[in-house]
Every structure is written in structure tokens, then in C-alpha cells.
Amino acid sequence: MSVWFITGSSRGLGLEITRAALADGHQVVATARKAETVREQLPHAGDALLAVPLDVTDPQSIRAAVDTAVERFGRIDTLVNNAGSGLLAAVEECDDTAVRAVFETNVFGPLAVQRAVLPLLRGQGSGHVINISSIVGFATAPGWGIYASTKFAVEGFTETLRTELAPLGIHVTLVEPGFFRTDFLDPAGLHTASGTIDDYAPTAGAMRAAVASLHHVQPGDPVKAARTIVEMAAIPEPPLRLPLGADTSQAFEAKLDTFRKDIDAWRHVALTTHHE
DSSP states (O other): EEEEEEEEEEEEEEEHHHHHHHHTTTTEEEESSSSHHHHHHHHOOGGGGEEEEOTTOOOHHHHEEEEEEHHSOOOEEEEEEEEOEESSSSSGGGOHHHHHHHHIIIIHHHHHHHHHHHHHHHHHEEEEEEEEGGGGTOOOTTTOOEEEEEEEEHHHHHHHHHHHHHTTTEEEEEEEEEESSSSSSTTTTTEEEEEEGGGGGGIIHHHHHHHHHTTOOOOOOHHHHHHHHHHHHHSSSSSSSESSSSHHHHHHHHHHHHHHHHHHHHHHHHHHHHHO
């Protein structure tokens, strides 16, 4: 039995990970801006569940949540950085206020939570950091540019974090879900630009229409995804990347094919830039 600390636990994938970890016999610190919502969703969890308020954009809130977790359970073993928000719009359509808001939650949020939890894991000489990325954290698409850029950032610092923490006995994993049947596409979770540009109607505009038709009929099962994440965390050598969903696998394969094609086509040019 270990202690899980999960952000964004009141709904969607975060709630299902909380449920799966509890079902597997773990103790869970489930955090959300409104902690009472977590307890309402899991009324029979008992003492294994500690619901704590946490706003990932508020350092004092993070510190208080971590302190409460340690006071209750004495340690943290698995950190899941799941809290996030979406932004669906053409890159040019996004103003600075919208861009900064999504970066505050999706990038600076998990960085701040990590800084609060990692001293505990380093002191224990063990633990696991699981950062929730996205299908567009590796293979983006029209309309997702700004959101993807936040997940690209998460991918970058998480890859590096793995190399820095491995010698200390701490595992690090990126989870990259495709479209799963959660409420992520609700207006509360997915924001759009205040204005649109007609020239992007065939690209970002088409994506907005497609996403609207996909809402609540996404192909991925969040219950199965959560169970997979909890099972993955139990193996001795967890992966750096855990892509989830057939759509993610297809998108990643296509991105790798394109990447390889460009490398092969331009290798002769790349080599001409070397000092002789």
C-alpha cells in the first residue's frame, strides 16, 4: 500500500485515477479546488481518502495540501499531476491573457506541485512522478497549438526530470491520453478564443466543429485508462511514456513517420553544417 497525491481529482481522469488507486488498496490524497466535490463523488471511500483543497496556481495552497497529506499519512509515494485546462483556437486567435492562463495551470502548476513534493521523495529515496500529458503533447493538430505547447513543455521537463531523478531511485512517467470520454470538452475545461478569424475556418474552425460533435462520445474509456495507470505504477520499471488510446497510437506513428522522412530527406544538408 502506498500514498498517492493526485491533482484535479474532482472529475474526469483524475477522479477515475483516484477511484482506481483506492480500489487497489492505496491511500489517496485527492486534491481539487473544491475538495468537497471529491468526497461527494466517493462517499464510501473511508479513511483511505483524504480530500484536500488545492489550486495549482497558488503556491500557498500547494504547500498547505502537501503538509496536510504528510500530517495524515506520513509520506507521499506517487504524485499524479493531472490538473489542467484546455484552449481550442488557432494560434493567432489566442490573446496573451488566454495563453498565460493555460500556461499557469498546465505548466507552472505541475512544476510548483513537483517542487513541493520532490523533497519528500528524495528524502525517501523512492517514489513516482506521473505527469499527465496528451496526444497533442507529441503530435499536435489545428486548433490545439497553444494547448499543445503547454503539453510540449510538460514533455520536455518531464523527460529531463526522469534523467535527474533516476539515480535517486525515483521513477518518472508521462501519460499521453487521446480523446477519452470525460468532461474535458465541457466549457468549464476547454476554453475557446473570444474572437475567430475567417481564414482559419477550414483548419481550427473545422476542429472546433469536430470537437463539438465528439463531446461525450469520445472513443477512450477513462475507467480503463485509470486502471492501466495504477497497474503501470506498480511495475518495477515503469516506462517514460504511456500512450493511451488507439487514436494516440495512430497519431504517434504518423508523427514518427513524418519525422523520419524529414531526417532522411535533409540529412545531407544537415551534415554540410559541420566544421571540417
